[in-house]
Every structure is written in structure tokens, then in C-alpha cells.
Amino acid sequence: MTSSVVPDPPALQLDLPDPDRDDISTMEFLARLEQAWAVCDRFDLQTEIWRGRILKSVRDREKRGGEGRGAGFLQWLREREISKTRAYGLIQLAESAETMFSEGVLEESSVNQFSKRAFMETAQAAPEVQLMISEAANEGQDITRKQVRRLTDEFTAATSPLLPEEIRQRTQENLLPPRAVAPLVRELAKLPEPQQEDLRRVLRDEPELDRIKDVTSTARWITKATESGVAVRAFQQGELDLEKAMQEAQRLDALGLLADAVGQAQALEAAVLKLHTSWRRLGGLQERLWVESGSSTPYLRDVLNALQSLSGATLRVSLGELAGGKNVRLQLVEESPDQLEPPPLA
Known part of the structure; x- marks a missing residue:
């Protein structure tokens, strides 16, 4: 039986400026800190890639198993307190790095030119953008996330088939940012x-x-209204045509208001569902405590009487001093679906 001894890795040493020194200007002080931060960022990137490779090896080993396949991988993650989302994110990062290395797009030593976020942005970019960024990194240029995003935006704006030709051409001619x-x-x-x-x-x-700015806002509002509208249960009670309603709101230049209204409706329904769950749970707990208590527990009974304003059919909640000390009274009545009627419009 053989055992391997892992040598201690070299310690990371950084020369940080002394914050108490008066002979260093603020600009120089911040520049030196920025350099040190960049070193840490690049060190993190290499560590994350290797973590991804390690996790991929553990996962792939498990794929060879039979029954209970994958259980060992999940156990490995639990022991190291790593979530599945983070684990697969690291694996994806490692696989993206391997793809760029194996295709000759990026030299492995050029990883040092990237910040961690810049590399992750590059890994998710279009192949053409990856090639341009990798060429710059192979030439020894430092790559930042801002540079990757700028180049990605330029490529997208000049080539996307979702845009009309007029927009692409004007972007290529630097007439549109x-x-x-x-x-x-x-x-x-x-x-x-x-x-x-x-x-x-x-x-x-x-x-x-x-x-372009107006159409971008319009598209964003349409998406917001559509996604929220699907989740609003009040819209499922009748034959509503949300798409035509959005068209009418757009003619009135009120599409943004409609999108906000539908979003608020979704949030309100979610809040009511959460309120109903908490209300029923509180009622059940209070009832059990009431049965267990009695004349020998007067203070506990006082607490339960106070909770009655929240667990009964009518809830009374103070809005606090910021609302002028006003109270809100809500009546909760559980009804079957065929009994539910929409409230009259004022």
C-alpha cells in the first residue's frame, strides 16, 4: 500500500501599501490595491477551474456505478457543504475552459490574463467573441469583465438576426451605440x-x-406583463385576452402602467396565499396551546388572548407610527370555488 504526500503549496504573498503612510498619494494607494485585488481574482479563477475539474471527476466516477448512481457524488458535496447549483456551475466553468484549451482558442497559460468574472463572461459568449478575447489574452493583454461585455455588446448589436438590417448597419457604421x-x-x-x-x-x-430605447422598454414591459399574467389567478376566472389588453394599453401609452399593475397583482396574490397559510397554522397552534393551558397558566392565556386578533376570522393589524397609528382589519372567509364572486367595481 502506497501513500502520497502532498507538499505544502507556496503561500500567496502580496505587497500591500501601508494605509498610515502620508508619502503615498490616494491615487497610487488605490492603484496598488487594485493590482493586489486583480492577483487575488486571477488566483480565484485558477482555483475555481481546478475545483470544477475535481467535481467533474467525482461525478463521472459515479456514472460508472449501478444502483444508487450519483449518491456518492451528492454525499461528497454534502460533506464539503457545496450546493448542487454551485457544483454544476464549477463543472460548467471547467468544461468551458477545457473546450477553449482543446480547440486551441486559448493557451492555458493565458488564463492568468483574465479576472474571474471576465473568464466566466467569456465562457458564456459567442464563439466569435471568445476567439477575439482569447487572441488578446494570448498576446498578453489583461482581460476585464467590462471589456468582455463591451465586445459582446458590439458583436450582438452588429450581427443579431433579431434586429432589422437598418439597425445592424447603423451600428456597424458607429451611428448607434x-x-x-x-x-x-x-x-x-x-x-x-x-x-x-x-x-x-x-x-x-x-x-x-x-x-430603440422606447422599443426596448416596450419589449421589457410586454415580457413582464406576460410572465406575471400567467401567474395571476384572478385572470383564470374568466375569458381574458391579456395580449389584446396590452395592445390597447400600448395605444394609450400606458403599457408600463399595465405591466406594473399585473406585477403588483401577482405579488399581492402571493402575499395573500402566504398570509392564509400562516393564519391557519397560527390558528392550529393557538388551539392546541389553549387546550393544554388553564387556570394555572394565566400568563400563557394572556398571550393566547392577544393572538386572537391575528388567528380569528377577523384580523386586526397595526400599521405602526409611520402610518399614523392606523389599524387594518381583514376578514378571512374560506369559500369553495363556486361560491367565489368577483368584488363589484367602484
């Missing part, structure tokens, strides 16, 4: 094709910066 066009592409990608085409038609007629 990529930082304004790229968010438009991201919002258009969330919409179905018919809505995309409606917005592209608007952009063809007026391929200007202000119109």
Missing part, C-alpha cells in the same frame, strides 16, 4: 415571433436611438 442596441436584442429574444416582427417594423420606420 452598441450599449443601447444590445439590451434591445436581449429583450426581443424573450418575445414570440409575431411580437418581435411588430417591434422590428417600428424600428425599420425609425431606426433612431430614442426609438
Whole structure:
């Protein structure tokens, strides 16, 4: 039986400026700290890639098993207090690094040119962007997250098929800033094709910066209203056409208001469902305590009497001093679905 001895790794040493020194300007002081921070960032990146490789090895080993396959991998994560989300994120990072290394896009030693976030952004970028970033890193240039995002925005704004040709061409001619066009592409990608085409038609007629910002906001509001509308249970009680309602709101230049209203409706319903769950749980706990208590526990009975304002059919809650000391009274009545009627409109 053989055992391997792992040598102690070299300690990371950084030369930090003395904050008590008066002969160092603030600009130089911050610059030196920024350099030290960048070293830590790059050290973190290499560590994360190796952690991903380790986790991938553990997972792949488990795939060879039979019954209970994967249990050992999950146990390995639990022992080291690593969530599955983080584990698979690290594995994805390691696999992205291996892909760029194996395809010759990036030299392995060039990883030192990246900050951790810059590398992760590059790993998620389009292949063309990866190639441009990797060439710069192979030449010894330091790569930051801001640079990767800027290049990604430029590439997206100039090439995305979701944009009309007029917008792409004006972006390539530097007549439109990529930082304004790229968010438009991201919002258009969330919409179905018919809505995309409606917005592209608007952009063809007026391929200007202000119109791009307006269409981006419109697309964002449509997505928000649609996603929230699916979750609002009040909309499931009748035959509602939310899409046509959004079109009408858009004609009134009130699409943003509708999106906010639907979002608030979703939040309110979620709050009511949570309130109902807590109310029933509190009622059950109070009832059990009431049965267990008696004349020998007067203080406990006082507490239970105070809780009656929250566990009964009518809830009374103080809004506090910021609301002028007002109270809110809510009546909770559980009804079957066929008894539920919409409240009358004022």
C-alpha cells in the first residue's frame, strides 16, 4: 500500500501599501490595491477551474456505478457543504475552459490574463467573441469583465438576426451605440415571433436611438406583463385576452402602467396565499396551546388572548407610527370555488 504526500503549496504573498503612510498619494494607494485585488481574482479563477475539474471527476466516477448512481457524488458535496447549483456551475466553468484549451482558442497559460468574472463572461459568449478575447489574452493583454461585455455588446448589436438590417448597419457604421442596441436584442429574444416582427417594423420606420430605447422598454414591459399574467389567478376566472389588453394599453401609452399593475397583482396574490397559510397554522397552534393551558397558566392565556386578533376570522393589524397609528382589519372567509364572486367595481 502506497501513500502520497502532498507538499505544502507556496503561500500567496502580496505587497500591500501601508494605509498610515502620508508619502503615498490616494491615487497610487488605490492603484496598488487594485493590482493586489486583480492577483487575488486571477488566483480565484485558477482555483475555481481546478475545483470544477475535481467535481467533474467525482461525478463521472459515479456514472460508472449501478444502483444508487450519483449518491456518492451528492454525499461528497454534502460533506464539503457545496450546493448542487454551485457544483454544476464549477463543472460548467471547467468544461468551458477545457473546450477553449482543446480547440486551441486559448493557451492555458493565458488564463492568468483574465479576472474571474471576465473568464466566466467569456465562457458564456459567442464563439466569435471568445476567439477575439482569447487572441488578446494570448498576446498578453489583461482581460476585464467590462471589456468582455463591451465586445459582446458590439458583436450582438452588429450581427443579431433579431434586429432589422437598418439597425445592424447603423451600428456597424458607429451611428448607434452598441450599449443601447444590445439590451434591445436581449429583450426581443424573450418575445414570440409575431411580437418581435411588430417591434422590428417600428424600428425599420425609425431606426433612431430614442426609438430603440422606447422599443426596448416596450419589449421589457410586454415580457413582464406576460410572465406575471400567467401567474395571476384572478385572470383564470374568466375569458381574458391579456395580449389584446396590452395592445390597447400600448395605444394609450400606458403599457408600463399595465405591466406594473399585473406585477403588483401577482405579488399581492402571493402575499395573500402566504398570509392564509400562516393564519391557519397560527390558528392550529393557538388551539392546541389553549387546550393544554388553564387556570394555572394565566400568563400563557394572556398571550393566547392577544393572538386572537391575528388567528380569528377577523384580523386586526397595526400599521405602526409611520402610518399614523392606523389599524387594518381583514376578514378571512374560506369559500369553495363556486361560491367565489368577483368584488363589484367602484
